[in-house]
Amino acid sequence: MTKDKIMITGSTSGVAIELASHLKKYNVIKVSRSQIDVIKNFCKYENFIIKNKPKIIINCIAANGIDYCENNPQEAFKINTAFPVFLAKISQRIGAKLIHFSTAAVFSGKKFKKLYNENSIANPNTIYGLSKYFADEFLSCYTNILILRVPMLYGPTHKKQLISRLLLKIMKNHKIYASSDVYSTPLYIPELAKIIVGIIKNKKKFFSKKSAEIINVSSKNYISIYQLVRKYAIYLKKTGNLVDVKNKYFSNALIKPKYLGLKSKKKYTSQMLINDCVKDHLEKINK
Ligand SMILES: NC(=O)c1ccc[n+]([C@@H]2O[C@H](COP(=O)([O-])OP(=O)(O)OC[C@H]3O[C@@H](n4cnc5c(N)ncnc54)[C@H](OP(=O)(O)O)[C@@H]3O)[C@@H](O)[C@H]2O)c1
Numbered sequence: 001m002t003k004d005k006i007m008i009t010g011s012t013s014g015v016a017i018e019l020a021s022h023l024k025k026y027n028v029i030k031v032s033r034s035q036i037d038v039i040k041n042f043c044k045y046e047n048f049i050i051k052n053k054p055k056i057i058i059n060c061i062a063a064n065g066i067d068y069c070e071n072n073p074q075e076a077f078k079i080n081t082a083f084p085v086f087l088a089k090i091s092q093r094i095g096a097k098l099i100h101f102s103t104a105a106v107f108s109g110k111k112f113k114k115l116y117n118e119n120s121i122a123n124p125n126t127i128y129g130l131s132k133y134f135a136d137e138f139l140s141c142y143t144n145i146l147i148l149r150v151p152m153l154y155g156p157t158h159k160k161q162l163i164s165r166l167l168l169k170i171m172k173n174h175k176i177y178a179s180s181d182v183y184s185t186p187l188y189i190p191e192l193a194k195i196i197v198g199i200i201k202n203k204k205k206f207f208s209k210k211s212a213e214i215i216n217v218s219s220k221n222y223i224s225i226y227q228l229v230r231k232y233a234i235y236l237k238k239t240g241n242l243v244d245v246k247n248k249y250f251s252n253a254l255i256k257p258k259y260l261g262l263k264s265k266k267k268y269t270s271q272m273l274i275n276d277c278v279k280d281h282l283e284k285i286n287k
Contacts, residue, residue: 004027006054006056006057006058007049007054007096008020008029008030008057008058008060009057009059010062011032013061014155015189016060018156018189018190018193019060022194035048039075042083042086049087055097056098056099056200057091057097057098058098060101062079062080062101062132063128063131066126066252066255069126077127081131081135085135085139091142091145098144099146099148101147101148102133103149103150104185105257106136108123109260110257112183115222115261117263118214118265126257136214140211140212143210143212144209146199146206146213147213148216148217150192150216150218150262151185151218151260151262152186154188154281155188156190166229167232169241170238170241171236176242177243177245178225178226179244182258183224184223185219186219187217188277191272195270216265220270229242231275231278232281232282
């Protein structure tokens with residue numbers, strides 16, 4: 001076992017579960033909401049972190065989902081902005097490095113085929129995007145922080161997120177509606193986990209003593225939600241219940257950014273073919 005103690009906050013998140021399975025050689029401390037609820041108690045986290053003194057903290061806690069954040073703005077800003085800033089302060093105090101996740105939703109997503117890089121100007125138009133953007137801004141004042149900005153994620157460890165929910169419906173032969181005009185460069189979570197393991201192994205290269213750094217991690221596939229879900233349906237031979245609709249079919253269409261593709265100037269792009277990701281995902285959930 002290597003010496004580095006790694007704390008993963010939000011250990012029930014899709015990213016955290018996948019990541020933990022890639023970090024078996026490390027001393028990983030997982031913290032879930034059932035142990036400490038961020039909404040109720042920051043101080044408990046402070047005591048827990050100081051007691052455990054991790055070398056690296058990976059923050060997977062988030063108030064995800066556009067609708068949830070629009071309806072619960074106080075919680076969104078507390079979880080997505082205040083908590084990461086609080087973690088940055090403690091990390092700095094104990095000399096730990098912090099990995100945090102940002103989102104493509106910090107961009108307006110109004111232009112078809114536009115891919116946002118690390119230098120693109122953020123212009124969020126949802127509470128979710130704004131709450132994540134504020135964290136990016138405030139964290140930039142701290143050192144030894146790496147912000148990984150990711151597009152829509154999908155993978156076998158995700159249970160509550162969009163692609164997994166749609167996949168479950170396909171498997172149950174339910175009729176499903178997916179947007180053919182909402183695009184992303186979706187990233188397969190096991191690929192993200194591999195990139196993070198590489199970062200942990202090469203800490204010195206990634207963490208700056210000057211300021212926080214943002215890296216976009218994405219795939220190279222610019223694809224609509226419908227096109228991605230259809231790939232699953234084809235593998236499962238269940239395309240019959242899949243209906244392509246325009247974004248305006250959904251209730252949050254007015255605010256939802258439609259074109260949120262990312263690219264990386266720093267070359268952190270998953271090379272795994274999308275059909276292989278879909279196949280791997282289905283194999284893993286059928287095991
Ligand atoms: N999912 C995506 O498509 C996507 C896209 C772009 C960026 N990201 C970012 O990537 C990171 C990881 O996302 P993910 O999809 O893996 O997240 P996720 O599966 O939605 O999990 C979110 C985590 O936050 C925890 N949490 C929420 N409220 C909490 C609270 N009050 N106290 C303590 N814990 C709380 C949840 O606990 P419970 O399980 O108990 O609810 C869960 O562990 C996040 O920063 C997210 O914003 C995700």
